[in-house]
Every structure is written in structure tokens, then in C-alpha cells.
Amino acid sequence: MNVRFAGRMDKVKPSAIRELLRLGADPRIISFGGGYPDASLFPFEQLEEVFQTAISANGRDSLQYTVSNGLPRLRQQIAQRMERDGIACSQDNILILQGGQQGLDLVAKMLIDKGDVIATENPTFLGALIAFNPCEPRYAAVRMDDDGMDMDDLELVLARNPGAKLIYTVPDFQNPTGVTMALERRKRLIELANRFDLIVLEDSPYREIRYQGTPVPPIKSLDTEGRVIFLGSFSKILAPGLRLGWAIASEELTQQLGLLKLAADTQCSTLNMSAVSLYLDTYDIDVHIASICQTYRRKKDLMLETIRGSFPQEVSFTEPSGGLFTWLSFPRNFDTARFMAEHALPEAKVAYVPGATFFPLEQEVNHARFSYSTQTDETIVQGITSLGRLLTSSLRTAERRFEDRTST
Amino acid sequence: MNVRFAGRMDKVKPSAIRELLRLGADPRIISFGGGYPDASLFPFEQLEEVFQTAISANGRDSLQYTVSNGLPRLRQQIAQRMERDGIACSQDNILILQGGQQGLDLVAKMLIDKGDVIATENPTFLGALIAFNPCEPRYAAVRMDDDGMDMDDLELVLARNPGAKLIYTVPDFQNPTGVTMALERRKRLIELANRFDLIVLEDSPYREIRYQGTPVPPIKSLDTEGRVIFLGSFSKILAPGLRLGWAIASEELTQQLGLLKLAADTQCSTLNMSAVSLYLDTYDIDVHIASICQTYRRKKDLMLETIRGSFPQEVSFTEPSGGLFTWLSFPRNFDTARFMAEHALPEAKVAYVPGATFFPLEQEVNHARFSYSTQTDETIVQGITSLGRLLTSSLRTAERRFEDRTST
Numbered sequence: 001m002n003v004r005f006a007g008r009m010d011k012v013k014p015s016a017i018r019e020l021l022r023l024g025a026d027p028r029i030i031s032f033g034g035g036y037p038d039a040s041l042f043p044f045e046q047l048e049e050v051f052q053t054a055i056s057a058n059g060r061d062s063l064q065y066t067v068s069n070g071l072p073r074l075r076q077q078i079a080q081r082m083e084r085d086g087i088a089c090s091q092d093n094i095l096i097l098q099g100g101q102q103g104l105d106l107v108a109k110m111l112i113d114k115g116d117v118i119a120t121e122n123p124t125f126l127g128a129l130i131a132f133n134p135c136e137p138r139y140a141a142v143r144m145d146d147d148g149m150d151m152d153d154l155e156l157v158l159a160r161n162p163g164a165k166l167i168y169t170v171p172d173f174q175n176p177t178g179v180t181m182a183l184e185r186r187k188r189l190i191e192l193a194n195r196f197d198l199i200v201l202e203d204s205p206y207r208e209i210r211y212q213g214t215p216v217p218p219i220k221s222l223d224t225e226g227r228v229i230f231l232g233s234f235s236k237i238l239a240p241g242l243r244l245g246w247a248i249a250s251e252e253l254t255q256q257l258g259l260l261k262l263a264a265d266t267q268c269s270t271l272n273m274s275a276v277s278l279y280l281d282t283y284d285i286d287v288h289i290a291s292i293c294q295t296y297r298r299k300k301d302l303m304l305e306t307i308r309g310s311f312p313q314e315v316s317f318t319e320p321s322g323g324l325f326t327w328l329s330f331p332r333n334f335d336t337a338r339f340m341a342e343h344a345l346p347e348a349k350v351a352y353v354p355g356a357t358f359f360p361l362e363q364e365v366n367h368a369r370f371s372y373s374t375q376t377d378e379t380i381v382q383g384i385t386s387l388g389r390l391l392t393s394s395l396r397t398a399e400r401r402f403e404d405r406t407s408t
Numbered sequence: 409m410n411v412r413f414a415g416r417m418d419k420v421k422p423s424a425i426r427e428l429l430r431l432g433a434d435p436r437i438i439s440f441g442g443g444y445p446d447a448s449l450f451p452f453e454q455l456e457e458v459f460q461t462a463i464s465a466n467g468r469d470s471l472q473y474t475v476s477n478g479l480p481r482l483r484q485q486i487a488q489r490m491e492r493d494g495i496a497c498s499q500d501n502i503l504i505l506q507g508g509q510q511g512l513d514l515v516a517k518m519l520i521d522k523g524d525v526i527a528t529e530n531p532t533f534l535g536a537l538i539a540f541n542p543c544e545p546r547y548a549a550v551r552m553d554d555d556g557m558d559m560d561d562l563e564l565v566l567a568r569n570p571g572a573k574l575i576y577t578v579p580d581f582q583n584p585t586g587v588t589m590a591l592e593r594r595k596r597l598i599e600l601a602n603r604f605d606l607i608v609l610e611d612s613p614y615r616e617i618r619y620q621g622t623p624v625p626p627i628k629s630l631d632t633e634g635r636v637i638f639l640g641s642f643s644k645i646l647a648p649g650l651r652l653g654w655a656i657a658s659e660e661l662t663q664q665l666g667l668l669k670l671a672a673d674t675q676c677s678t679l680n681m682s683a684v685s686l687y688l689d690t691y692d693i694d695v696h697i698a699s700i701c702q703t704y705r706r707k708k709d710l711m712l713e714t715i716r717g718s719f720p721q722e723v724s725f726t727e728p729s730g731g732l733f734t735w736l737s738f739p740r741n742f743d744t745a746r747f748m749a750e751h752a753l754p755e756a757k758v759a760y761v762p763g764a765t766f767f768p769l770e771q772e773v774n775h776a777r778f779s780y781s782t783q784t785d786e787t788i789v790q791g792i793t794s795l796g797r798l799l800t801s802s803l804r805t806a807e808r809r810f811e812d813r814t815s816t
Contacts, residue, residue: 001605001633001634001635002605003519003607003660003661004519004573004605005518005519005664006517006518006519006520006521006524006543007521008517008521009518009664012664012667012668012671013667014667034473036472036473037472039467039468039469039471039472040468042467042468042471042472044463044464044467044471047463047467047471048459048460048463048464048467051456051459051460051463052456052459052460055452055455055456055459056452056456059447059450059452059455059456060447060448060450061447062649063447063450063452063455063647063648063649063650064444064445064447064450064647064648064649065442065444065648065649066649097673098506098672098673098674099673099674101672101673101674102672102673105671105672105673109414109416109542110413110414110417111411111412111413111414112414113414113415113416116414127674130670130671131671131672133671134517134668134671135414165412197409197410199411225409226409227409239471239472239679240471240472240473240678241470241471241472241473241474241677241678241679241682242471242677242679243673243674243675243676243677243678252411253411256413256417256420259420259421259422260420260542262538263420263513263538263539263541263542264506264509264510264513264539264672265505265506265507265509265510265513265651265673266506266507266509266535266651267651268651269649269650269651269677269680270648270649270651271647271649271650271680272677272679272680274649
């Protein structure tokens with residue numbers, strides 16, 4: 001049969017990163033690819049206990065349907081935590097999500113008609129492009145540097161796209177660059193959003209994984225007109241297999257997003273919400289977060305130190321203060337995808353994510369995202385060192401070829 | 409601020425049933441409204457055990473991300489179960505869903521452009537209309553009787569709507585009517601789908617809750633061209649709070665639905681998938697299903713018997729062989745919503761779902777959906793008896809008024 005797909009399916013294609021995650025699953029490969037948290041850090045015993053209690057003490061409720069916006073007690077607990085982070089909110093501003101990813105889908109559905117413009121960082125989170133694409137937006141890519149999105153460039157982009165509806169940003173330890181948006185820029189972002197009458201989608205799943213420096217206030221905490229939607233997640237601070245995240249928005253927007261949530265999948269798992277709520281009541285999640293941050297900091301330091309010691313000087317990289325990623329930039333014509341397929345994978349048995357797919361418009365081939373979260377100290381050193389050796393010889397050969405060409 | 413919503417939000421509105429479920433939550437009300445399973449039937453100890461094992465024996469995997477189509481082992485187990493029900497399939501035809509509801513959302517996204525026609529039973533499942541609406545379809549309503557969708561009427565409807573893309577049906581113990589589609593009609597449905605080149609969405613969350621009579625083969629088992637998508641669910645046979653369902657489709661369609669699933673929420677809860685997979689490996693779910701079917705049959709018999717004994721003769725009702733619902737029809741001008749607000753709730757403290765919202769086009773006011781699943785034997789008798797008393801006096805008054813009018 002010849003299926004007559006909806007028009008939006010032209011924008012729904014398998015992603016390179018997904019294929020790559022499959023390669024990374026080969027146990028002989030040292031993968032710096034997936035943005036997974038370190039599974040050895042999950043609080044196993046505590047989770048076992050709270051799931052047991054949720055079923056044995058309250059199973060009739062925790063295995064049954066509940067309200068589609070999410071368990072009221074959990075929404076209350078999240079609101080209290082977010083208040084401590086500077087965001088004034090109550091449970092009526094919270095929608096529990098099937099991971100932060102669902103927030104991207106619901107916000108796009110709520111706002112984006114075909115052809116509407118979304119302004120994103122350049123590069124930006126690939127999963128957001130995947131979530132937005134079925135709504136068939138146009139993208140406007142905004143320059144960024146070590147302080148995050150460039151506000152002069154954003155202003156230009158917004159002036160050039162008067163119909164733009166949404167600014168999408170990952171302001172804390174961005175995926176893929178690891179960069180954090182400076183406070184002054186956050187303030188200016190709010191001014192621009194107010195002036196151009198836009199919604200800001202602040203996607204911050206790594207926010208609490210800060211292992212050095214001082215937290216920068218959430219953009220949502222600076223929101224003066226209810227136009228920022230904040231997305232948070234339990235995936236990195238607890239465990240992604242629970243599939244729980246949340247949105248914080250004005251009551252009007254929370255209600256609309258809640259209707260879309262109901263339409264999409266009725267509600268999140270009552271059991272998982274009950275268990276996480278019990279976890280938050282029984283244990284101090286901040287103690288847990290502090291301990292996982294120590295590990296991530298050690299791994300980050302180790303990876304950057306090993307890169308410094310073994311990679312050619314032409315390769316630059318970002319220095320994140322939190323999150324799971326560093327972003328490497330190579331000489332202009334160096335194709336990281338080709339290098340991975342031809343050299344890194346077969347010769348060094350190392351995988352990473354080539355950077356091209358993170359660019360919404362013009363793909364730059366000379367970057368790569370490296371995650372230091374899932375490998376051990378030993379495999380970080382081993383993988384980065386082998387890769388450094390390969391890169392050194394490969395970039396020297398390229399240089400020599402260039403010299404040969406210019407001298408003839 | 410003035411939010412510029414996407415056009416599709418005009419179709420996304422709060423539903424009457426949702427408001428009603430709130431009323432039904434009042435413990436003083438005997439609610440026959442919600443389509444919830446009986447929470448006392450959940451297999452608490454077994455679920456407690458499998459969750460414990462999933463975390464303690466395999467927590468690094470079961471709390472981590474997994475492939476977005478769902479845990480391979482669980483897909484295999486579902487494929488084996490569905491094969492026994494006559495559907496030839498392998499794990500490559502299975503997509504794990506956040507409850508059956510998510511299948512409705514994903515299938516609509518895959519197929520429906522604004523204005524495309526979906527043919528549905530009349531009445532049909534309200535949750536499906538809610539899921540389809542963001543894609544802005546037009547509906548074509550197909551007559552039904554005690555043998556399900558009327559195939560002569562479907563043929564007429566399809567001939568009148570040459571662009572139609574999808575036939576949506578709940579063939580087993582339909583929500584809201586409790587009616588099951590006869591085998592001959594299922595065969596003719598396939599013929600019509602082949603002739604008019606359409607996709608059939610067979611939504612069958614109640615299929616395994618059959619407590620009398622012989623199962624009718626799934627429409628998917630009669631599919632000759634890979635054009636049927638079957639939706640199943642663990643919500644009624646295990647527990648809805650787990651939020652797990654599945655789609656069965658051709659490999660091509662499974663792949664497309666999988667891409668939409670990835671975009672929408674990455675994946676279902678790895679933990680819940682692992683625990684249910686362990687449950688299926690450790691226990692005989694068919695023994696469990698047989699035991700819950702006994703309870704539902706007893707409750708159904710009790711409700712229908714009490715209706716027969718206490719409701720006025722003008723009220724007719726369907727006699728389901730499974731599932732959770734019976735569908736009541738009242739004299740033409742009797743408004744069940746108004747009666748509920750003015751009499752049933754305040755005077756009898758009884759709730760049900762007025763039928764109007766289940767009609768995609770022309771709403772008929774004189775029906776109601778009654779669920780016998782969540783009330784006890786005692787409250788079924790008590791609620792139906794009080795309601796019967798109210799109805800008897802109310803319909804007599806209406807009759808007298810009518811006689812008064814016609815005699816003057």
C-alpha cells in the first residue's frame with residue numbers, strides 16, 4: 001500500500017545521533033557520544049524503597065489514574081524547590097512531563113504554526129529540533145560565545161523576523177556546548193522578549209549539575225510578564241528511566257499545556273510520580289546532587305586535562321562549570337563525522353557526536369560534542385589518549401599536504 | 409501579554425468529561441462516570457516484587473535511557489501474546505506507548521493534515537477526539553448498532569469522502585457503548601479499507617476483559633495489506649498508573665511512529681517497561697486477567713439486573729460481554745446532562761457520563777455511559793436504585809406534561 005503521510009512527516013527523519021547511539025552501544029567502543037548520566041550514581045536503595053512503599057502503602061492510588069497535570073503533592077514539592085531557586089510559583093504553575101523532552105513537543109504544538117519562526121542558539125540541542133520539526137517551524141540561528149547567546153545578534157535576528165514566536169535556549173551548561181548564559185544576557189533576553197512580544201522557552205535539564213562557580217539566576221526568575229516557560233527534569237539529578245520532568249509557566253499557559261498533555265498521553269506514570277514524591281519527602285536530594293556533582297567534576301577535569309596533554313593545539317574546547325558536555329572545535333575544513341567513521345571508530349575504537357547535526361541551518365562540520373559522564377576515569381584517559389594520537393598524526397598529514405600544495 | 413497561540417489550539421478545549429471526573433472525586437458521590445479499572449484488583453504484591461527486582465538486580469539498565477521504541481524483551485513478549493491472539497508480528501512491529509492514548513496522538517500526527525477526514529463510530533471514544541483534534545481533522549460519523557459499526561453506512565461515508573485517510577474503531581466492548589463488532593463486519597471493514605486505500609486504527613484496550621462469549625478475531629489479524637494499526641494497553645489488565653500500552657503496525661509504519669515517539673517524549677519509563685517485562689516472565693498474566701474478569705462480570709450483571717428492576721421501561725441499555733461500560737438510551741428529548749446536574753447529583757448523589765460529548769458531529773443528548781468497574785456491589789445497587797426512583801418520577805412527570813399538552 002501507498003501510505004498518504006501528513007505533510008509534517010517530511011520533517012520527521014531518522015537522526016544521525018540516533019544511529020550513532022547504536023554504534024556507541026557496542027561494548028568494544030569507548031563512547032563519549034550519548035548524553036546519558038552515569039548509571040553508577042543512581043540512588044538504587046532509596047529508589048527501591050520508595051517504589052516499594054508507593055505500592056505497598058498506597059498502591060490503590062499510585063497504580064490508578066490521577067489528574068493529568070500531575071500528582072498535586074509532587075507539583076507542590078517542585079514548586080517549593082524552584083522557589084528556592086528564585087522562581088515564584090505554586091503547584092498551579094507546574095505541569096509534570098514525560099521528561100523535559102515532552103515540554104519541547106507541547107510548547108511547539110501550543111505556539112507554532114507551519115512557517116512560524118523559532119530563534120535558537122547556534123548550535124542548539126538536537127532533541128529540540130527533533131521535537132519542534134513536526135510543527136514545521138522555520139529556524140533563526142543566533143550566534144553564541146562563551147557567555148551564551150549573543151544578544152546583539154538576537155536583536156538583529158528578531159528585527160529581521162517580525163513574526164517570530166519563540167526563543168529557545170538552554171542557558172545552563174548548554175547541550176551541546178557546555179556553555180552558560182551570563183546574567184547580563186539573561187536580563188537583556190527578557191527585555192528583548194518583552195519588546196518583541198515573544199515566548200521564551202528556558203530548557204534547563206542540567207541546571208542542578210553545577211560543580212563549580214555560582215549559579216546564575218534562571219531566566220524565569222527575571223520574567224516580568226509571564227512569558228518564560230521553564231523546563232526542568234529528574235533525568236540528570238535522579239534517573240532518566242523514570243521519565244519525569246516539569247514545566248513552569250503562567251497559569252494560562254500551564255492550562256493550555258495541560259490540555260495538550262491530556263490529549264497526548266493522559267498523564268505521566270502515577271507510580272513514578274508517587275515514588276519520586278516520596279523520595280523528596282524522605283531523603284535530601286541536594287545531598288545526592290552534591291555527591292554526583294563531585295564525580296562529574298572529577299571526570300570533566302580528567303577529560304579536559306587529558307585533551308590538553310594529548311590533542312594537537314589546533315583543537316579548542318569549552319570549559320563547562322556543570323552538565324555533561326564539552327564542545328571541541330577543529331580547524332575549519334576538518335570533518336569530524338568523516339574522521340570518526342574513517343579513523344576514530346575503526347582505529348581508536350572511540351565515538352563522540354559530530355557537531356554538524358546541532359546546527360539548525362548551516363551545518364559546520366568541524367566540531368564535536370564530547371560527554372564525560374558515562375565513561376570511567378580509566379576509559380576517559382584511554383579513549384582521549386588514543387584519539388589524541390590519531391588526531392596528531394592526522395592533522396600533521398593534512399598540514400604537510402597543505403604545505404606541499406602551497407610550495408608547488 | 410497576548411499569547412499568539414497556534415491555529416490548532418482552537419480545537420483544544422477543556423472537556424466536559426474532565427470536569428465531571430472532578431465531581432466524581434467527591435467521596436459522597438457514587439460515580440459511574442470514570443472509565444477507571446477497579447483498583448482493588450491490581451496485583452499489588454507481584455508488582456511490588458518486580459519493581460524491587462528491576463531496581464536491585466538490574467538498576468543500572470532499568471533506570472537509564474533505552475531505545476525509544478521500547479525495551480526489546482517487552483516488545484518480544486507482547487508480540488508473542490498477540491501472536492496467540494491471531495496477529496502475526498515480531499518485536500519490529502511493536503512500539504511501546506505511554507498508554508494506548510499516545511497511539512491516538514502519534515497516528516493522527518503521522519497521517520492527518522488539517523481538514524483530512526477520519527471516519528469514526530457514532531458515538532466514539534471521547535479521548536480519541538481529544539487526541540485527534542490538535543491535527544484539525546474533519547470527522548465523518550458512521551452509524552452503529554449492537555454489532556458495531558454499520559458497514560453499509562461506512563461504505564456510503566467513504567464514497568462521500570474520497571479524501572478520507574483513517575477509519576477509527578474500538579471494536580471490542582466499545583467505549584462508550586460496550587458493543588463489539590461482529591466478525592463479518594470486521595471482514596467487510598478490511599475489504600472497504602483495501603478498496604478505498606485507507607488506514608484502520610483498531611483501538612482495543614478492553615479486548616482481554618472479556619467475561620462471556622467467544623473472542624472475535626482482531627481486525628489486525630484479518631489485515632492483508634499492512635494497513636491496520638492495533639493499539640493495546642496494560643491499563644485495564646494490569647494498572648493504568650504504569651502508563652504502558654503498545655501499537656502493532658507494519659515495519660514501515662512502526663518506524664514512522666517510532667520517530668514521532670522519539671520526538672514527543674524520547675521513550676516510555678525504562679523502569680516500568682522492565683518491571684512489566686519481569687511480571688510477564690514471572691507470573692501468568694492470563695490467570696490474573698481471568699480473575700479480574702470474574703469480578704467485572706459480577707458487577708456488570710448486578711448493574712444490569714438493578715437497572716432492569718428499578719429503571720423505567722423507556723430506558724434501554726446495551727449488554728456488554730466485556731469491558732467496563734454499558735450505554736443507556738432515554739426518550740428522545742430527555743437531556744441526560746441536565747438531569748444529572750439538576751437531579752442525579754443533588755438528589756441521588758449519583759454521577760455518570762452524559763452521552764453528548766461522545767458524538768463527533770451531531771450531539772444526541774439522550775444517552776449516558778455507565779461504568780460498573782469501580783463501585784462496590786453495594787454502591788452499585790444503592791446508586792442505581794436511587795437513580796431509578798428519580799428517573800421513574802421524572803419520566804412520569806414528563807409524560808404527564810406531554811399528555812396535558814396533547815389533550816389541550
